[in-house]
Amino acid sequence: MKPILSKLLVYLAVSLVILFSSCTPTTRTINETYSENILINQLGYKPNAEKKALIRADVDVFELVDKTGKVVFEAPAGEFKYWELSGDSVRLADFTSFNTSGEYHICINGTELSSPFVINDNPFNGLADAVLKSYYYARCGIDITEKFGGKWNWKAGHPDTNVLIHASAADKNRPEGTSISSPGGWYDAGDFGKYIVNSGISTYTLLLSATLNSEFHKLQNINIPESGNNLPDILNESLVNLKWMLTMQDPNDGGLYHKLTTKNFVGFVLPSETNEQRYVVQKSTSAALDFAATMAYASRTFEQYNVPDLAAEMKISAEKAWQWALKNPDVIYNQPKDISTGGYGDNRLVDEWFWAAAEMYLLSGEESYKEVMLNNYEKPVTPKWNVVNTLGIISLLTSDKRGEFEDFEKDFIEYADNMLAIEKESPYLVSTNKFAWGSNSDVANDGMLKLIAYHLSGDKKYIVSAQNDLDYILGRNATGYSFVTGFGSKPPMHIHNRISSADGVEEPVPGYLAGGPNTVVLNDCAAQNVERSLFPAKSYTDTVCSYSTNETAINWNAPLVFLTAGLN
Numbered sequence: 001m002k003p004i005l006s007k008l009l010v011y012l013a014v015s016l017v018i019l020f021s022s023c024t025p026t027t028r029t030i031n032e033t034y035s036e037n038i039l040i041n042q043l044g045y046k047p048n049a050e051k052k053a054l055i056r057a058d059v060d061v062f063e064l065v066d067k068t069g070k071v072v073f074e075a076p077a078g079e080f081k082y083w084e085l086s087g088d089s090v091r092l093a094d095f096t097s098f099n100t101s102g103e104y105h106i107c108i109n110g111t112e113l114s115s116p117f118v119i120n121d122n123p124f125n126g127l128a129d130a131v132l133k134s135y136y137y138a139r140c141g142i143d144i145t146e147k148f149g150g151k152w153n154w155k156a157g158h159p160d161t162n163v164l165i166h167a168s169a170a171d172k173n174r175p176e177g178t179s180i181s182s183p184g185g186w187y188d189a190g191d192f193g194k195y196i197v198n199s200g201i202s203t204y205t206l207l208l209s210a211t212l213n214s215e216f217h218k219l220q221n222i223n224i225p226e227s228g229n230n231l232p233d234i235l236n237e238s239l240v241n242l243k244w245m246l247t248m249q250d251p252n253d254g255g256l257y258h259k260l261t262t263k264n265f266v267g268f269v270l271p272s273e274t275n276e277q278r279y280v281v282q283k284s285t286s287a288a289l290d291f292a293a294t295m296a297y298a299s300r301t302f303e304q305y306n307v308p309d310l311a312a313e314m315k316i317s318a319e320k321a322w323q324w325a326l327k328n329p330d331v332i333y334n335q336p337k338d339i340s341t342g343g344y345g346d347n348r349l350v351d352e353w354f355w356a357a358a359e360m361y362l363l364s365g366e367e368s369y370k371e372v373m374l375n376n377y378e379k380p381v382t383p384k385w386n387v388v389n390t391l392g393i394i395s396l397l398t399s400d401k402r403g404e405f406e407d408f409e410k411d412f413i414e415y416a417d418n419m420l421a422i423e424k425e426s427p428y429l430v431s432t433n434k435f436a437w438g439s440n441s442d443v444a445n446d447g448m449l450k451l452i453a454y455h456l457s458g459d460k461k462y463i464v465s466a467q468n469d470l471d472y473i474l475g476r477n478a479t480g481y482s483f484v485t486g487f488g489s490k491p492p493m494h495i496h497n498r499i500s501s502a503d504g505v506e507e508p509v510p511g512y513l514a515g516g517p518n519t520v521v522l523n524d525c526a527a528q529n530v531e532r533s534l535f536p537a538k539s540y541t542d543t544v545c546s547y548s549t550n551e552t553a554i555n556w557n558a559p560l561v562f563l564t565a566g567l568n
């Protein structure tokens with residue numbers, strides 16, 4: 001062939017390819033094997049939200065493909081960033097600028113697909129409802145029926161109408177072995193215990209969501225027995241536990257039993273399959289203060305919802321608990337020798353005093369409470385069952401007394417800004433940099449605080465950051481799991497929860513946040529030879545034995561209720 005002719009042919013071929021590829025889009029094969037190398041929020045993103053995934057592979061570009069496989073977007077991946085907490089490096093895949101509604105995957109190397117996700121106005125459809133509904137499934141002493149529970153249903157157990165006073169809780173009015181009635185409430189976690197300290201923060205957090213996300217909750221119907229009455233379902237559900245909490249107060253002196261449990265944890269059976277004797281154990285100052293704080297906030301809430309009798313009863317109970325605490329200021333819970341269920345022991349009560357005093361001040365307006373409160377002030381931190389000062393700060397700053405506490409507000413915003421600064425440096429885009437037992441709830445609580453910072457300041461940067469926390473929980477984390485049962489393409493299937501293990505349904509009870517990765521306890525599945533990463537952010541196993549990473553708990557779900565409601 002003459003050189004000129006062959007040159008012409010090559011030129012023609014190249015032009016044809018260019019022409020062809022510019023009108024025929026590139027397509028990728030869609031299958032249901034999702035790459036471990038792409039970490040993404042497995043539910044999805046709102047069109048105007050920041051949209052980010054993380055990539056663990058050595059690729060320079062990533063694509064967005066729609067559900068037919070058509071490549072609709074392509075962009076360079078960021079630089080590798082190493083996280084000492086996960087022991088791996090990730091690159092950012094930012095597709096914020098793409099905002100067409102639809103169902104998509106991230107694709108790398110032309111073949112590796114992320115799990116599917118949506119871009120639309122309502123990507124968390126159902127999530128906020130399920131996360132709240134988990135409390136219905138945790139109700140103690142009632143039949144969980146098909147009508148409300150669907151395929152997850154079981155018979156009532158633990159009527160708790162014959163609970164004995166344990167030796168540690170005995171006094172002359174109620175000697176050891178006296179029988180009391182303390183029915184209802186929620187099971188704390190994967191176990192069947194009911195604990196006042198943990199009930200406090202959990203119930204308060206739901207009530208807070210009811211107040212600060214009221215527009216969302218007023219319209220929410222989660223199909224529980226009370227749905228359709230004149231209260232929002234979040235208040236209906238909270239009342240279940242509040243009514244139980246009231247029964248844990250000794251009417252003779254106002255003190256609170258720390259917990260109601262069997263002597264030892266029972267096996268993995270349904271509630272109706274176990275009837276070991278249950279006891280109320282030791283009164284404690286932490287239980288009295290957490291109770292006072294929660295009841296005081298509940299009283300104000302139910303006053304606003306026009307349930308004055310209940311509000312009045314709660315107020316009186318809060319005052320009595322407070323008085324008991326004043327007379328018994330440092331009764332630390334000390335687990336009796338014959339009891340081995342959860343401890344929730346706390347030997348530092350400065351934060352409990354602050355929280356209770358703040359709520360009592362807001363309830364009554366009396367200066368004496370304010371004084372105790374100011375004497376016990378500490379700067380805000382992420383709340384936990386044993387670190388509750390920030391709950392008091394939030395109540396003050398979202399009340400009509402906000403103006404009195406400008407310094408607290410400065411500290412609160414400073415803490416929020418500090419979280420944003422940590423997140424900015426974090427390869428995994430989260431502000432959590434410690435992995436405790438229940439680490440997922442720390443992420444959710446950070447998100448909640450950020451939404452409250454937005455509420456106070458009006459600055460949208462806090463919403464963006466809270467969204468990152470939800471993205472982490474829904475799959476953009478070092479384990480690749482979407483940590484809420486029933487949501488995402490890789491959710492936990494084997495949670496450490498007695499009911500869910502014993503109910504005979506393969507899918508776990510939906511809407512539960514698994515505790516999450518940490519290296520606090522590594523030997524819970526030693527007998528099963530389960531491997532666990534030594535990197536805290538990766539140390540998670542979806543195995544029933546793993547109470548340290550895969551249990552469910554009322555205090556872990558509560559901030560997720562707030563976060564999902566708030567972001568909705």
Ligand code: 9MR
Nearest residue numbers: 189190191265341342496545547548551
């Ligand atoms: O099921 C229990 C869980 O709720 C607790 O968080 C955990 C730690 O206290 O303990 C679990 O119970 C285990 C017990 O401590 C040891 N024997 C096996 C039990 C079930 O895993």
Ligand code: 9MR
Nearest residue numbers: 188189190191342343344437438551553
């Ligand atoms: O959430 C609690 C965690 O912070 C503690 O480190 C741990 C051990 O004391 O206990 C956790 O709470 C458990 C409680 O004691 C019993 N019910 C299950 C709770 C969640 O694991």
